[in-house]
Amino acid sequence: MKRRRGLSLLQKRNVKGFMFILPWLVGFIIFYARSMFMTAQFSLSTMTTSAGGGYTLEWAGLSNYIYAFRAHGTFKQVLTTSILNMLVDVPLITFFSLFMAILLNRKFKGRTIVRAIFFLPIIMNSGAITSAMELARTMMSGGISSGASEISDAAASGVDVAYFIELFKNLAMPDKLLDYIVAAVARINDIISASGVQIIIFIAALQSIPGSMYEVAKIEGATAYETFWKVTFPMVMPHIITNVVYTVVDNFAKSDVVQLAYDTCFNEINYGLSSTMSLVSTVIVCVILVLVCGFIQKRTFYYN
Template sequence: MTVRPKKKGISLSYEQRNAVRGYSFILPWLIGFAMFYIVSLGQLVQFSFWEITMDPNTGMTHNSVGFANYITAFTSHASFKQTLTSSIMDMLIDLPMIVFFSLFVALILNRKFKGRALVRAIFFLPIILSADAVGDAINRAAELVSAGVSSSELETAQAGTVSISYYIQLFGDLALPDNILEYIVGAVNRIASIIRGFGVQTILFIAALQSIPSSLYEVARIEGATGYETLWKVTIPMTMPHIITNTIYTLVDRFTNSEIVALASRTYRQYYDYGLSSAFSVISTLITCAILGLIVYLLNKRAFYYN
C-alpha cells in the first residue's frame, strides 16, 4: 500500500471545499447584486431625501431637504397622484384577467388537436412584439383594426365602430352595480392589451399542466368525476403554486410597463428633478410590493403543495 503524500497548502474538509466551489460559482453575481441592487436601493432612498444638481464638470452636488420631495409628490405635483392611482388600478384590473385568461388558454393549448403547433406559434408571438417602438405601431394598427376600417383616419372610421355606450346602457338597465359595470367595460376595452400581455404566463401554465401526474386524472375518472369536477378538484389545486408564480410575474411586468414608472423616468430625464423622481420610485415600489405581498399571502393560504 502506498500512502499518498500530503499536498502542500491549506487542507479543507469536503464540506468546506464544496462551500468554496459553490461560492466561486455564484461569486460574479454576488458582487453584481451587491454593487447594483443593494447599493442602488440604498442610494434611491438616500436620493429621495436630497435635492440634487448635476454638473458635467464637478459631478453631483446635493443638499438634504428632508421629506420635502415626498410632500411635493403628494401635495403640489401636478400629475403624480392621478398617475399613481390609475397605474395601480390598471395593474389590479389586468391582474386577474391575465392570470385566468392565460390559465384558460393553457388548458386549451394543452389538449391535442390539429394545427396545435401553428396555434402555439401564433399565441406566443406577442412575447416578441412588445418592443417600445414596435409596440407603439402595433397598438396604433390595433386601434385601426378594432375601428373596423383600416385605411382611413378616425373621422371616417367612426361609422364602422361598435357603439360601446349602447352596451354600457344595456348593462346599466340590468341594474348591475356601477363598479362591476366599470370593471366589465374596462376589461372589454383592454382585451387586446390583455391578450398581447399573456404569452409568458401561458408558457408557464402549460409547463405546470404538463407536470401534473396523470395518475390523479385516472383516479378522478375511475371515481366518476366529470370533466368540470376534475378541473376544479385536480387541475386548479395542482396549478395553484404556479398561479402564485404567474401573479408575481404579471404584477411585476405590469408595474414595469406602467405609467408611473414612465413618469419617474421623465421626471429625471426631462425635468432634471432627480430627488423627486427617486421619491416617486420609492413610493410606487413600496405600494406595489405591499400589494404583491398581500395577494401572495392570500393565495398562499389557499395553495396546496404537492411535493
C-alpha cells in the same frame, strides 16, 4: 490528538460552490444593493450636477416627499390610476392565461401553429412596434375614422355593444361588474399581448400534473367541471403565485407612474424628486405583492 488543519472535503466543495455565485454576488452588491441605497439617499436630498460630470448632494430632509404628495401637479393621480389599473389587470391576465393554457394544452389539429402564434406577442414586445401595431389595428377594423374609441371599433364590425350592455343591465347584473367586463373585452388585445409568458408558465404547470389523477377522477365519475375545480385548479395553484408576481412586476414596469419618474429625471432634470417617486411607487408595489402573495399562499395547496 491534533486538530485537523484546513477544510474538510465538504467545506472545500462549498467554497467552490460559493465561487459559482461570486460574480452575481459582486454584481448584486455593486449594481443593486448600492443603487437602492443611493436612490434612498437621492430622495432625501437636493442634487446638483457639476460640470465635470460629478454631483453634489445637499441634505433636504423630507422636502421631496412633501413636494411630491402636496405640491406636485399629477403625481398622486398618476400613482392611484396606475395602481388601480394594475389591480384590475392582474386577475384578468391571470385567469385569461390559465384559460388559454388549458385550451392550448388540449390535443387538436394545428396545435403547433396556434401555439407559435400565441407566443408571437412575447417576441414583438418593444415600444416602437407596439405603437405601430396599435395604429395598424385601428386601420384593420375599419379605417382611421373609426379609431376614436375601442367601443366604436366593435361597433364598426357590426356588433351593437350598447344593445348587449342594455340587455345585461335588464338582467339586473350589477353595474360595477358590467363595467369591469366591458372594459376587459374592450382591452382584450392588451390582455392577450401581456399574457404570453404567463401562458407558457401555466402550460408547463399543466404538463406537470400526473395523468393518473385525471384517470382516478374519471373512474370516480367526476364531470369535467368537477375535475377542473378539484384536480386542475389546486394543482396549478402554486404557479398562480409565480404568475401574479410576474404580472404585477411587468405591469408596473410599463405603468404611467414609472414613465412619470423617468420624465422627471431626464426631461425636468429633477433627480431628487424622481428618486422619491420611484421609491414610493416601488414600496407600494412591494407591499401589494406581499399582501397578495400572502393571501394566495394561505389558500394554496402544495402537492409535495
